[in-house]
Amino acid sequence: MNLFKKIDINGLKKTIQSYGPRGYVVKTERDEAGVDGRIVTYIDKGSYVAEQYKVLRTNLYSLSAEKPIKTVLITSSHPQEGKTITSCNLAVSLSMDMEKKVLLVDSDLRRPTIHNMLGLPKKPGLSEIFNKEIDIEYFIRKPAIGNLYVIPSGSTQINSSEMLSSTKVKDVIDKIRAEFNYAIFDTPPILSVTDACILGSLCDAVIFIIKAGVTQRDVIKEAFHMLEGAQAKPKACVLTNVRYLLDNYYFYRYKYYKYSEQA
Amino acid sequence: MKAESPEVSLSSIEFIVEHPWFFISPIVIIMSLTSAFLSCMPLFYQSSSILSLESPGGDVISAKFIQKKEDILSGVLMGDGIGNIAKEVWPDIDEKAEPVKYNNLVERLRSPKSGIKLDYNTGKTPTKPGGQEFLTVSFSDTDPNLAYNVVKTTVNMIKKVSKEKAEGEIEVGLVFLRKQLEFYKEKLQVIDNEISRLKIDLKTKYPDMTEDERYLMDEMLGGISVKDYSIKTYTRVERIMKYEDKSTELKLRLLELQKKKDVIQRQIEKKEFIKAPSLSPQETENDSFVKQYSAAIASKELSMSEFLSQGFTSEHPQIKQIQSEVQRLRALREQRIKELISSEMVSGGADKASEEKARNELKDIDSEIEVINMKIDALDNYKKTSEGGSQSPASGKNAISDEISKLLEIKNEKDINQGYYNDIRQQLEAAEIKSRLEKSDVGININVIEEPRVPLDPIPNQKLKFILMAFALSATIGTGLSYIVYVVDRSIKSSSELREFLQVPVLASIDRISTYDEFRIEKIRRNIIAISLITFALLSSFIAKILVKIF
Numbered sequence: 122m123n124l125f126k127k128i129d130i131n132g133l134k135k136t137i138q139s140y141g142p143r144g145y146v147v148k149t150e151r152d153e154a155g156v157d158g159r160i161v162t163y164i165d166k167g168s169y170v171a172e173q174y175k176v177l178r179t180n181l182y183s184l185s186a187e188k189p190i191k192t193v194l195i196t197s198s199h200p201q202e203g204k205t206i207t208s209c210n211l212a213v214s215l216s217m218d219m220e221k222k223v224l225l226v227d228s229d230l231r232r233p234t235i236h237n238m239l240g241l242p243k244k245p246g247l248s249e250i251f252n253k254e255i256d257i258e259y260f261i262r263k264p265a266i267g268n269l270y271v272i273p274s275g276s277t278q279i280n281s282s283e284m285l286s287s288t289k290v291k292d293v294i295d296k297i298r299a300e301f302n303y304a305i306f307d308t309p310p311i312l313s314v315t316d317a318c319i320l321g322s323l324c325d326a327v328i329f330i331i332k333a334g335v336t337q338r339d340v341i342k343e344a345f346h347m348l349e350g351a352q353a354k355p356k357a358c359v360l361t362n363v364r365y366l367l368d369n370y371y372f373y374r375y376k377y378y379k380y381s382e383q384a
Numbered sequence: 385m386k387a388e389s390p391e392v393s394l395s396s397i398e399f400i401v402e403h404p405w406f407f408i409s410p411i412v413i414i415m416s417l418t419s420a421f422l423s424c425m426p427l428f429y430q431s432s433s434i435l436s437l438e439s440p441g442g443d444v445i446s447a448k449f450i451q452k453k454e455d456i457l458s459g460v461l462m463g464d465g466i467g468n469i470a471k472e473v474w475p476d477i478d479e480k481a482e483p484v485k486y487n488n489l490v491e492r493l494r495s496p497k498s499g500i501k502l503d504y505n506t507g508k509t510p511t512k513p514g515g516q517e518f519l520t521v522s523f524s525d526t527d528p529n530l531a532y533n534v535v536k537t538t539v540n541m542i543k544k545v546s547k548e549k550a551e552g553e554i555e556v557g558l559v560f561l562r563k564q565l566e567f568y569k570e571k572l573q574v575i576d577n578e579i580s581r582l583k584i585d586l587k588t589k590y591p592d593m594t595e596d597e598r599y600l601m602d603e604m605l606g607g608i609s610v611k612d613y614s615i616k617t618y619t620r621v622e623r624i625m626k627y628e629d630k631s632t633e634l635k636l637r638l639l640e641l642q643k644k645k646d647v648i649q650r651q652i653e654k655k656e657f658i659k660a661p662s663l664s665p666q667e668t669e670n671d672s673f674v675k676q677y678s679a680a681i682a683s684k685e686l687s688m689s690e691f692l693s694q695g696f697t698s699e700h701p702q703i704k705q706i707q708s709e710v711q712r713l714r715a716l717r718e719q720r721i722k723e724l725i726s727s728e729m730v731s732g733g734a735d736k737a738s739e740e741k742a743r744n745e746l747k748d749i750d751s752e753i754e755v756i757n758m759k760i761d762a763l764d765n766y767k768k769t770s771e772g773g774s775q776s777p778a779s780g781k782n783a784i785s786d787e788i789s790k791l792l793e794i795k796n797e798k799d800i801n802q803g804y805y806n807d808i809r810q811q812l813e814a815a816e817i818k819s820r821l822e823k824s825d826v827g828i829n830i831n832v833i834e835e836p837r838v839p840l841d842p843i844p845n846q847k848l849k850f851i852l853m854a855f856a857l858s859a860t861i862g863t864g865l866s867y868i869v870y871v872v873d874r875s876i877k878s879s880s881e882l883r884e885f886l887q888v889p890v891l892a893s894i895d896r897i898s899t900y901d902e903f904r905i906e907k908i909r910r911n912i913i914a915i916s917l918i919t920f921a922l923l924s925s926f927i928a929k930i931l932v933k934i935f
Contacts, residue, residue: 144895144896144897144898145895145896145897145898146898146899146900146903147897147899147900149899150899150900153418158899159899160899161897169895170895170897173892173893173895174892174894176891176892177891178895179891180889180891180892182893184889184891203897204413204896206897207894209812210894223500255777255802286570308919328891329888331876331882333875333876333877333878333893334873334875334876334877335875336875336876337874337875338874338876338885339874341876341886345886355888356888356889357888357889357890358882358886358889358890359890359891359892359893359894360876360878360882360890360892360893360894361893361894361896362894362896363879363893363894363895363896364402364895364896367789372859
């Protein structure tokens with residue numbers, strides 16, 4: 122019986138339920154402020170997934186050790202691979218550091234989602250800035266959620282590529298670079314539209330999102346080829362949709378959490 | 385220091401967890417099909433019998449014994465042997481009318497898995513002289529009676545074949561002898577019947593026979609009542625018979641001579657030796673000798689035709705004998721007729737020399753008559769002395785003696801046949817003894833130690849074995865399938881793979897994040913698969929039950 126007490130069956134059950142192959146299930150759909158439950162770093166700060174984003178943040182810091190990285194573009198080869206969630210979570214986790222000013226830009230002008238994720242109004246946004254209807258200062262003045270500044274997409278644009286290739290864009294990015302410590306650009310998928318290529322050449326780093334078990338090798342090769350052609354070779358990758366097995370790693374970490382909770 | 389994203393070790397079962405349904409589905413499907421099949425499987429009943437095989441020499445381990453044993457068993461289970469078993473077990477099935485069905489049955493009996501099984505148990509002191517080898521014959525079927533019948537028939541067949549093998553070679557000679565014996569037995573029966581018929585005839589014809597004659601007749605007819613007469617009487621009667629035979633012969637000769645004498649005397653008196661006309665066939669027939677010969681020939685021919693009508697061939701020794709006898713009699717008759725004619729011719733001379741010759745002849749005849757008369761007298765005397773005070777022969781004595789002589793012939797015939805019969809019987813006995821001696825060295829002693837019985841309990845079925853086998857198979861298939869799917873999938877699955885593939889740092893591996901909706905959809909999808917698998921399992925068992933009921 123002592124053995125059973127030591128094993129802590131309920132704990133094991135919980136572990137299996139929360140770390141099983143099915144992955145992380147959101148705690149709430151949306152909080153009072155209208156922030157999506159998938160932005161784990163904001164909603165469920167203590168969860169292991171939030172911890173994974175912290176790992177991402179740390180690695181980003183170390184990536185910028187040689188050459189400082191201020192503007193980060195996040196893209197993927199196909200839609201539904203986790204670009205928006207990753208960029209939101211990364212931005213939120215970066216903004217946790219109170220010393221740093223972080224901006225999240227929704228540069229997916231065709232199918233924008235960040236405003237929905239964060240519970241913000243769609244307009245005014247990036248397209249309004251490009252159309253000179255509104256000044257960028259409007260967004261720099263106050264953070265949207267927590268310590269995070271957000272520029273939504275604005276009104277949906279069909280000719281987004283033309284808009285992004287205008288000289289105005291460079292000015293905007295320069296301004297952002299001057300104002301913020303980090304700026305995260307969420308972009309449309311690279312094999313669908315060329316927006317990411319244009320913006321990528323203007324940003325310091327391109328982070329490529331790969332959905333584990335879905336994104337095919339050939340597709341990744343093709344996307345990398347396109348980005349390289351646009352002088353925007355990805356500096357790093359992020360693997361999403363990973364379904365870990367019950368690895369010892371997690372048990373140890375779970376134990377660690379239990380330990381920290383008790384403390 | 386660069387913080388690495390957690391490295392996930394690729395455990396060997398990862399591909400199964402990656403594609404659980406590819407692993408689970410084959411297991412469920414194959415297991416449910418197996419269980420359905422097992423529920424369809426009928427109960428089997430096994431019947432068995434134990435035989436002991438032993439060579440007459442006692443030493444079962446000899447090569448000769450093994451050869452014989454194999455001969456016997458191949459005779460039972462190979463070729464026509466198994467067909468004979470099938471015919472005996474299923475007597476209604478016609479090989480020609482339903483060849484497919486018949487062949488199927490034969491194949492079923494012959495099949496090494498489901499057919500008749502022969503198991504040896506040689507562990508019981510086989511090296512010692514007089515040791516036994518045990519053979520278990522078994523057969524299993526859904527029908528206990530059928531299983532019993534097959535085993536019973538097989539055991540009988542083994543015994544039969546063993547017997548046949550042992551007797552086969554010797555039997556050929558014995559069969560011939562037995563047939564011969566049967567033939568002579570029948571023939572003797574025919575003769576006996578003939579004799580008894582004649583006896584009845586005699587009795588009805590001559591009701592006033594003397595006791596001696598009756599005895600004589602009985603004696604002729606096969607010694608029916610020897611014990612009723614003393615040996616003395618027998619010898620006396622026999623003697624009388626001999627005297628009578630002799631005296632009749634002499635009397636006939638006397639008659640002949642007197643006739644000859646009369647003719648010559650007449651010729652001398654008349655002194656004219658007129659050439660007498662040659663005797664006509666009728667006249668020669670009147671001669672008593674010729675008459676006797678003819679009668680004998682006729683009786684022989686009659687008996688011969690009788691034999692032939694009963695199916696005897698002309699090559700038969702009996703008939704050959706009769707034929708030779710007939711020929712001899714015919715030759716005698718011819719000679720007699722020639723003599724008669726020549727005597728007539730001789731008396732046809734007309735000169736003195738011939739007269740003188742005739743006179744001399746007359747003298748010779750006279751002297752001969754005198755001698756014969758003397759002999760007859762002597763015989764009469766002997767007869768009288770041997771008869772003692774007995775009565776004189778009955779009036780129809782001559783007729784009786786004729787009949788009795790006929791009987792004699794038949795008896796003679798019977799004796800000959802009896803001789804043959806005895807000869808053959810002796811040969812047969814010798815052959816049988818010889819065969820019995822040889823047989824003891826030829827065959828194998830087969831004893832039934834345990835008789836086959838109608839099985840009452842079914843064989844404990846091997847369902848667990850089947851289920852375990854099915855599980856192993858289905859697990860293998862499932863593992864293989866999920867592994868194939870895993871290998872064929874060209875997507876990136878882990879950070880290490882990605883790092884190797886792109887040569888670009890991987891900043892993080894983020895766990896799957898799903899909303900309630902996604903989670904619910906996933907759950908529903910999983911439930912649908914699970915439910916469909918369960919439905920399949922239930923349906924298959926249900927269908928199996930229905931099938932069992934139908935068939």
